[in-house]
Amino acid sequence: MKRGLAILNIYFEVFRKYHFLLQDLVARDFKLKYRRSILGFLWSILNPLLMMLVITAVFSNMFKSDIQYFPVYYLCGYLIFNFVVEATNGALTSIVQSGYLIKKVYIPKYIFPLEKTTFALVNVVFSFAAVLLVILITKMPIQPTILLIPIPVFYAFVFSTGLGLILASCNTFFRDTGHLYSVWTTAWMYLTPLFYPLESIPESIQKFIFYNPLYYFVTLLRELVIEGRMPDPAMHLTCICFSLLFLLVGLFIFKRSQDRFILYI
Amino acid sequence: MTYAVEVNNVSMHFNMNKDKIDNLKEYCIKLLKRQLFFEDFTALQNISFTINRGDVFGIIGLNGSGKSTLLKIISGILKPSAGSVTVAGTVAPLIELGAGFDADLTARENIFLNGSVLGFSRDFMRQKFEEIVEFSELEEFIDVPIKNFSSGMVARIGFSVATIVKPDILICDEILSVGDYKFQEKCEKRIQELMSDQTTVILVSHSIEQIERMCNRILWLERGCIKAIGGREIIPLYQPDFEGRDS
Structure with missing residues (x-):
């Protein structure tokens, strides 16, 4: 027990030493992403808004009777989904891309996937301005529970970090991972009720959706933003279980394989 | 007397064949052809030595003798396949x-x-x-x-x-050859300054003249094994060998 604490303490000390690097790398990514664009980081808000317009134009007629406040409904789902995809895609290539650093200096390697998920988190925080904007424009009643938005975002962040660690390890040994994952994200998008209500699909398929962690994160966010009710504890528990499961598996796989990364980059 | 660096029976193997495979298809093919676990390359073999605090420790050897691999292991970038390295204090790897x-x-x-x-x-x-x-x-x-x-x-x-x-330990790999001659002089002066108070320096260089001038202990690596270790007296042993190869 005491030894365990001592080891944890060492990890914490190392993280404290390198958290400046985490900040600097996030700042670098941010600068490079919006370099030479006139609107700069406003794109973090504009991009989901424009996406929402397109999807609303295409789909809102289809499900008009089923979904109230379709633009907000879609935007909530889109932001969470896009956040997870962006975070995990970044993490996936993070080790291979940082090969030039890993080969030359000692840096705790988890910094790289963690940096990508943190960068995605910064972006999604800006993007939530789009949700506020759309709520105001569509004159949807503002729920006080909207203040609890950080909770589902945090769950999604922990989940993405775990999944990102797994993907980063796999992709270092087998570059096929990236190709496969891009196909999977498309399938994943249709398996997550982003622009359709869960009830609109056959029950035989609904069963699969209940295994999809994103379904819970998205539903939790929508309950807070649109319906304005506190999600029940079972919902939170499901989210926490999924997030922690992926984080622990991710940490385990990453720790087991990180010493061999350098031979493959 | 505590050591600044203690290298204990370190070996480093690279699997030459496996290293080039980074996709699943190739992996399966090689697995079926049973080519996967061959061609082991030993970069370092059973290396043990210690460096005292305040030493200026030179490592010499021909290209491919394992000098850079050894430095990478000491600075924690590479994990050795076997053996252990203990380093006391902060390391600045140049x-x-x-x-x-x-x-x-x-x-x-x-x-x-x-x-x-x-x-x-x-x-x-x-x-x-x-x-x-x-x-x-x-x-x-x-x-x-x-x-x-x-x-x-x-x-x-x-x-x-x-x-x-x-830093407590400064690791230099052929870096004194950067920039113009003026800046080189400046670099060397800075390193002399760092060395002046009990900093341990590990230096890899192909310039025998530089090694002789700066180092008090020298390790000679050949094909991943220790050929000799000692003071400046081993330089004459290394030098004719080197010249013999050149001519």
């Missing part, structure tokens, strides 16, 4: 200057990024920023993206950042 520079960022941004790559805190970098810029003599280009710099200018910044702290 293995490649400007590790982690981003070509699109300016010199100022890169100095801070490089500092955090080496594990320095933000406040510390702010304090030392002026000193770093002054040493590199690149004041007028400080807000220019690094991609417009020459390689010598990049190396200047890298050296200035890496040597801003007094």
